[in-house]
Amino acid sequence: MEKRRKKNRKHPIITVLLIIIAAAIVLAGYLGYNYYIRISHPLKYTSYVERYSRDFNVDKYLVYAVIKTESGYDPQAVSNVGARGLMQIMEDSFDWIKFKLDDDEAVYMDMFDPETNIRYGTYLLGFLYEEFGNVEATMAAYHAGRGKVNEWLLDPEISSDGKHLDTIPIPDTAHYVSKIKRAMSVYVDLYNKK
Numbered sequence: 001m002e003k004r005r006k007k008n009r010k011h012p013i014i015t016v017l018l019i020i021i022a023a024a025i026v027l028a029g030y031l032g033y034n035y036y037i038r039i040s041h042p043l044k045y046t047s048y049v050e051r052y053s054r055d056f057n058v059d060k061y062l063v064y065a066v067i068k069t070e071s072g073y074d075p076q077a078v079s080n081v082g083a084r085g086l087m088q089i090m091e092d093s094f095d096w097i098k099f100k101l102d103d104d105e106a107v108y109m110d111m112f113d114p115e116t117n118i119r120y121g122t123y124l125l126g127f128l129y130e131e132f133g134n135v136e137a138t139m140a141a142y143h144a145g146r147g148k149v150n151e152w153l154l155d156p157e158i159s160s161d162g163k164h165l166d167t168i169p170i171p172d173t174a175h176y177v178s179k180i181k182r183a184m185s186v187y188v189d190l191y192n193k194k
Contacts, residue, residue: 087121
């Protein structure tokens with residue numbers, strides 16, 4: 001009888017220790033995940049992002065999401081199709097934006113300069129958002145081109161209201177838009193504390 005009582009006393013202590021260990025593991029996992037999310041979704045080039053998102057009326061978290069998704073914050077990034085810099089600007093887009101901004105001095109090599117790239121990329125985002133009015137269509141146009149998105153919006157099998165994309169027919173573009181929306185959501189959750 002005496003042995004049984006001692007044995008029963010050990011079980012509550014072991015149970016409490018197991019609960020404490022489990023709680024510590026859960027807490028460490030949570031803190032580790034939050035640390036990882038913050039590290040993988042940084043706020044860099046904030047003065048440029050803040051300035052040009054204000055100037056061109058673009059949600060700054062969309063700009064951060066584009067930079068993270070397009071280049072991973074590498075100002076020297078070059079895509080397999082030749083897009084350059086933080087926001088991955090193609091040469092034909094660069095020429096068009098240069099004309100729209102009346103920026104005679106700029107050359108395509110300037111897309112490796114963070115400020116110039118963010119200025120050009122944010123201008124393009126603002127222009128597309130003004131045209132399309134929603135993040136999904138804007139980002140589809142940023143990836144696949146305005147003409148393609150305008151075609152899709154006219155197709156009732158792709159857009160039931162002519163304003164929003166019910167589906168995105170190009171899998172790479174659909175995946176890209178999904179990545180942007182996820183990244184933007186993370187940025188808003190992490191940094192939009194009001």
